[in-house]
Amino acid sequence: ALLPLCALFLYAVVYKCSANASEAGTILIQGGTVVNHDQQFEGDVLIQDGLIAEVAPRIEPPPGARLLDARGCYVLPGGIDPHTHLDMPFMGTVTADDFYTGQAAALAGGTTYHIDFALPLLHDLLQGYRVWKERAARGCMDYSFHMAVTKWTHDVAADMATLVAEGINSFKFFMAYKGSLQINDEELIEGLNRCKELGALPMVHAENGDMVAWMQERLLAANVTGPEGHPLSRPPALEGEATGRAIRLAGVVGVPLYVVHVMSIDAMEEVARARQRGQRVIGEPVASGLALDESPVWDSNFTRAAAFVMSPPLRSAEHAPALRKALASGVLQLVATDHAVFNSSQKAGGRRDFRRIPNGVNGIEERMHVVWQEMVVAGLSTPSEYVRMTSTAAAQIFNIYPRKGRLAAGSDADVIILDPRVKHRLGVGASHSPRMDTNVYEGKEVQGRVVTTISRGRLVWHEGVLDVAEGSGRYVPLPAFGPLFEGMAEQARRAMQLPYGPTPVPRDSEEAGSAAS
Ligand code: URP
Ligand code: ZN
Ligand code: ZN
Ligand code: ZN
Secondary structure: OOOOHHHHHHHHHHEOOOOOOOOOOEEEEEEEEEEEOOEEEEEEEEEEOOEEEEEEOOOOOOOOOEEEEOOOOEEEEOEEEEEEOOOOEEOOEEOOOOHHHHHHHHHHOOEEEEEEEEOOEOOEHHHHHHHHHHHHOOOOOEEEEEEEEOOOOHHHHHHHHHHHHOOOOEEEEEOOOOOOOOOOHHHHHHHHHHHHHHOOEEEEEOOOHHHHHHHHHHHHHOOOOOOOHHHHHOOHHHHHHHHHHHHHHHHHHOOOEEEOOOOOHHHHHHHHHHHHHOOOEEEOOEHHHHHOOOHHHHOOOHHHHHHOOOOOOOOOOOHHHHHHHHHHHOOOOOOEOOEOOOOHHHHHHHOOOHHHOOOOEOOOOOHHHHHHHHHHHOOOOOHHHHHHHHHHHHHHHOOOOOOOOOOOOOOEOOEEEEEEEEEEEOOOOOOOOOOOOOOOOOOOEEEEEEEEEEEOOEEEEEOOEEOOOOOOOEEOOOOOOOHHHOOHHHHHHHHHOOOOOOOOOOOOHHHHHOOOO
């Protein structure tokens, strides 16, 4: 990869090179405010052999335990990022962060587990899965996969079952990226139905890709070739339309639906309406959409503007506050990043045509801090609600709770300590990924800092030192038919409006046949 020299230097300095990173011994976190999604109390957390052994108001230190003083700090379940793209070939290039650099940065930012989007290889799901497993073997923290479905064939239907057996319990359908990843409604309907049969959660990238392509042509004809053409060609209405369409189709099929990267009021309101109707729909905003707006895309400097190009696009200023309120109130359920990093030289591929700017922004390291700032410091959410939206909800939705997403005896020891008194600035200089030369959060000051990260019982981030070992990550298989599938038969019956079930009405054959016989 093309790394600027300064980035290489940073890489060498910040990473404590350790072939054998610290062992998962006994750690006692003392005197912090322990927070789960449903409780908050002053107490201790004991960690042994990679698991949480005990959580209690006061725990006697076992002999040989490493003691961590958490007074004045919050002790929280490690963050879960349910939407990342590490080492992903996309738009003629490959995302800059691989599983090692991306996960290392994640750990420094308090995220201890993520679910990455595996893509099929030439529409072949099993080949895609094989390749993603190879890429992920470099990693240094726990991970799982979603799999994208980019075409509908008998092979795909069969391969989805194989992958469910391998521990993939969610499939993503792209309603945009015409000519590459996009599927049509017929394929989406088949996919939704297959997910229903398999107990896997369908996910949608909801934008009307046909109309985006049509808008792109018109903009180019008007000589709009720069990054501003990106948001202009993908207005909120196209996100709202596709979100509503996917929700309606999932409702009629009778399967839960997860809408990734809800970026606009238009899409959020479709999720809200569906939930109000009683439909089981999950809406996922991403850190960038909650904290930023589209204004940098209009910057006269191409490099700066292109750094903010992602899909669906960042929106005008009124959208982010509305998304934050929707998240605070539970209309939207959890926060991801959609971490898909391309450095300036990669983004420069679209200098003469905005359609060629690789889509994606960073966030895997910044998410926990951005959400703490925008939701907790801003007074919109409590620490417990923060835990729900950054960790617990993802664990529940993807059926790995309470092994992940909770501080409790028997859960994986993925634990972070957050000091609410510390102010710091986000940006390239503060980042632990050596691969980024721009950062959409550059210069943003936030209050509250993750000072310690424990991953599977190992102290990987502490006192400013990142101690990670390449290849130490672990694949976490996710079982199908998670909690979202409870009661779905009843949902389906209601949605299809079939009070008698799908059975034909008996009719008198004499009458029916009289003309023919
Ligand atoms: O711009 C984005 N979001 N890039 C990553 C691929 C996707 O659509 O999630
Ligand atoms: Zn095939
Ligand atoms: Zn997407
Ligand atoms: Zn994505």
